[in-house]
Every structure is written in structure tokens, then in C-alpha cells.
Amino acid sequence: MSEAALPPLFINSHRRNIPGSLAIWAAILAEMSEFAIMFIVYFLARAHNPVVFHEGPAKLNTTAGTMNTIVMLSSSYFVVRAVMAMRENQAKTSARWLWAAVACGATYLIIKYYEYTWNTAQGLATETNIFYAVYYYVTFNHFLHVGWGSAAMLWVIYRLNTGIYTQQEHEGLINVALYWHMIDLAWITIFPLLYVIR
Numbered sequence: 001m002s003e004a005a006l007p008p009l010f011i012n013s014h015r016r017n018i019p020g021s022l023a024i025w026a027a028i029l030a031e032m033s034e035f036a037i038m039f040i041v042y043f044l045a046r047a048h049n050p051v052v053f054h055e056g057p058a059k060l061n062t063t064a065g066t067m068n069t070i071v072m073l074s075s076s077y078f079v080v081r082a083v084m085a086m087r088e089n090q091a092k093t094s095a096r097w098l099w100a101a102v103a104c105g106a107t108y109l110i111i112k113y114y115e116y117t118w119n120t121a122q123g124l125a126t127e128t129n130i131f132y133a134v135y136y137y138v139t140f141n142h143f144l145h146v147g148w149g150s151a152a153m154l155w156v157i158y159r160l161n162t163g164i165y166t167q168q169e170h171e172g173l174i175n176v177a178l179y180w181h182m183i184d185l186a187w188i189t190i191f192p193l194l195y196v197i198r
Helices: 022-048 050-059 062-087 091-121 130-161 171-196
Strands: none
Touching (some): 022 050, 022 171, 050 130, 050 171
């Protein structure tokens, strides 16, 4: 039977158009489900405590949140450039772009640590009210993800520098890029919910 006579399902069935491995997509689905549950908790808590959630964002350090938004968006750009460089067989350039993304990850963590310290000085803690309990739970969870993602990029940089990845085979880089974009997307959702919406 010729390929033309085969149903579309069986033509080039061994090729996947989706980037990355099935494992990373399973991990991303699990992580996004976790964040989705957090957002559901946020909306339920907000519905039952409208005054607290209206007043809460005004006391947060919006400047720190805005800076971290810029940092996260910049880091995603750097990760995209790293993937593009590897597709052009420029491993060293790819590694340099990833170093820039790691620097953004470290900057995010430093800003968030400063923000938590500032919050403590203002008397804002998980015990203050339900808004800050949700704020700390969501943002600290995201803080951990940024740390894990930055560590994963360091691992990819090592593999780039040792020549393990090639122009044709660099799935690990793609997987880390996908994971980092998930972290960025989560922050883009967190920022307006906790810092902006009154």
C-alpha cells in the first residue's frame, strides 16, 4: 500500500511536531495543575474576603513585583535566543544566552528575597490575614520553581560546553526552555492577581 493510500494517522507517525519530550510535557502539566489549584484557592478566598483582598495589594512592594516581571520576560527572551543559536549550530552563543537567563533567575531570587525582607519590616506575614497567606504560598512556590529552573539551565550550559548537545540533538535544551516558559507564564498570571487587581 502506498503512503498516499494510508490514513493521515499512519503517515510519518514516528515524527512528533511538538517540541520537547513527553516527560517534560507531563511535568509541565503537573506543575500547571498545581498553579491552577493555587489560583482557584485565590479566587475562592477573594470571594469570601473581598475587603481584605482589595486592601492587600496596596501594601505590597509593587516596584519589586514590576521589576521581577521585567526580569522574567527578559529571561524568556534569552532562553528563546539560546534555542535559536543552537539550531544554528552555535553552542557557545547558546550557552552565553543561557548564562544571561540564569543571571535573570538569580536577579529574580534576590529581588524576591529583598521583597520578603521588606514585607517582614512592614509587619506583613502569613498570619496577618488570608490575603498574605495566599500571597506567600503562591509566590514562595514560584520562588522555588525559579530556583529549580535556574539550576536546570546550569546543567544545560554544562552539556553545551562539553559538546554533548548538537545542532540535530539538543532535546534537553528544549525541555528546559519549555519548563522556563511555564515558570514565566505562571508569574505573568501571579503578578496582576496579587499586585495589581484591587
